Amino acid sequence: DGGITQSPKYLFRKEGQNVTLSCEQNLNHDAMYWYRQDPGQGLRLIYYSQIVNDFQKGDIAEGYSVSREKKESFPLTVTSAQKNPTAFYLCASRWGEKLFFGSGTQLSVL
Amino acid sequence: DQQVKQNSPSLSVQEGRISILNCDYTNSMFDYFLWYKKYPAEGPTFLISISSIKDKNEDGRFTVFLNKSAKHLSLHIVPSQPGDSAVYFCAARNSGSGGSNYKLTFGKGTLLTVNP
Secondary structure, X not given: OOOEXXXXXXXXXXXXXXXXXXXXXXXXXXXXXXEEEOOOOOEEEEEEEEEOOEEEEOOOXXXXXXXXXXXXXXXXXXXXXXOOOOEEEEEEEEEOOEEEEOOOEEEEEO | OOOEEOOOOEEEEEOOOOEEEEEEEOOOOEEEEEEEEEOOOOOOEEEEEEEOOOOEEEEOOEEEEEEOOOOEEEEEEOOOOHHHOEEEXXXXXXXXXXXXXXXXXXXXXXXXXXXX
């Protein structure tokens, strides 16, 4: 089955801890994206990557970091600098004009 | 500054009737628009799109209309079905964001409830 896999589905972060959200795709898409959704809010762009070993900051990159060492993988690290990390995180890849999304990771703070 | 606005947080319609979801944008550089549907705790799924060179695009029960002069687009669902109940997001692409800088700007979404 081709698609985008995000893991884990639920994640809890302790104060001062860094956590990493996984995103893997087997669609052979070059471009990948991370968005954040808060209740009653739209999707806000955190980081995106058009090709391997290259990525750009989105609108709300502060407190986050990414890497793109492989075409299939685009992990997102939520650092301790992100003071309000509780949100639903969505990873996507792009084919043509369309984004295809994973099923999301709900991150909560303990 | 919100560039894509969905001013109705929610909409409730009866099964079989028409659902009309609205979206306004402020950036005249937007040239491609998409609608996504999202169920709780799931990722959005692509529904329908329209290029700025068109004013209408239809796919089965779903039709999107674009009024460039008013910077307004709408999604019509006819007839509405209970399974259409979800959050609908409007998204727009900046014509300057082709190639290496492609990204979408999303609205806040409208929760559609279709009552049996």
